[in-house]
Amino acid sequence: MTGTANVPLADIYDRLYTAYGAQHWWPGDSAFEITAGAILTQSAAWANVERALANLNAAGALSPEGIAEISVRELAELIRPSGYYNTKARKLKAFVRIVDECAGGDLERLLALPTAELRALLLATYGIGPETADSILLYAAGRPVFVIDAYTRRTFSRLGLAPEMDSYDGWQSLFSESLPPDAETFNEYHALIVRHGKQVCRKRPLCHACPLSAICPTGVAAAVA
Numbered sequence: 001m002t003g004t005a006n007v008p009l010a011d012i013y014d015r016l017y018t019a020y021g022a023q024h025w026w027p028g029d030s031a032f033e034i035t036a037g038a039i040l041t042q043s044a045a046w047a048n049v050e051r052a053l054a055n056l057n058a059a060g061a062l063s064p065e066g067i068a069e070i071s072v073r074e075l076a077e078l079i080r081p082s083g084y085y086n087t088k089a090r091k092l093k094a095f096v097r098i099v100d101e102c103a104g105g106d107l108e109r110l111l112a113l114p115t116a117e118l119r120a121l122l123l124a125t126y127g128i129g130p131e132t133a134d135s136i137l138l139y140a141a142g143r144p145v146f147v148i149d150a151y152t153r154r155t156f157s158r159l160g161l162a163p164e165m166d167s168y169d170g171w172q173s174l175f176s177e178s179l180p181p182d183a184e185t186f187n188e189y190h191a192l193i194v195r196h197g198k199q200v201c202r203k204r205p206l207c208h209a210c211p212l213s214a215i216c217p218t219g220v221a222a223a224v225a
């Protein structure tokens with residue numbers, strides 16, 4: 001993104017990309033696997049989500065039809081490694097019902113709906129909030145929709161860039177109004193923020209090892225303390 005006028009968000013992207021390189025998100029072989037992963041990853045470590053997805057795959061249930069055919073109890077058992085498995089089983093069931101009702105069971109058809117329509121549909125589905133809906137839009141449907149999560153809020157608050165409206169939409173506008181709407185860039189940027197939040201800008205930030213320390217008020221303050 002070097003060369004765009006959208007500094008500092010573009011500048012931050014460049015610094016993160018230079019530090020960490022491409023993150024190759026989203027891990028998933030199909031749109032359904034990505035979507036199921038987006039639901040299962042709520043309050044779960046990705047390694048546990050992968051175990052749940054592997055169970056679904058081994059049981060032949062990693063598809064809308066596969067989920068529809070098994071009982072909610074069987075489904076809960078298969079996704080147990082991801083935690084909150086009874087609730088998540090109901091969420092997956094609710095999602096495949098939407099695929100069935102709105103697209104005749106064809107996920108690709110559902111994902112081809114206009115972005116605003118698809119987002120509204122996802123948000124009206126049990127268990128799908130803005131972060132999950134936008135992960136599906138970005139990573140499964142390839143739409144230029146920025147995903148906001150706790151890592152984003154934490155790092156960008158420390159950078160002094162929190163929006164006036166501390167709401168999901170307020171945070172999303174911060175990015176979507178400052179960056180060109182490009183799904184590939186949004187994909188990489190979100191992945192880089194997560195990497196940075198896990199590795200450096202942790203609960204206790206490692207400012208001395210941070211690629212953003214020169215432009216971060218928190219990092220500058222830590223250096224002179």
Ligand code: SF4
Nearest residue numbers: 201205207210216219
């Ligand atoms: S300098 Fe510190 S607070 Fe700022 S982004 Fe880096 S790790 Fe986070």
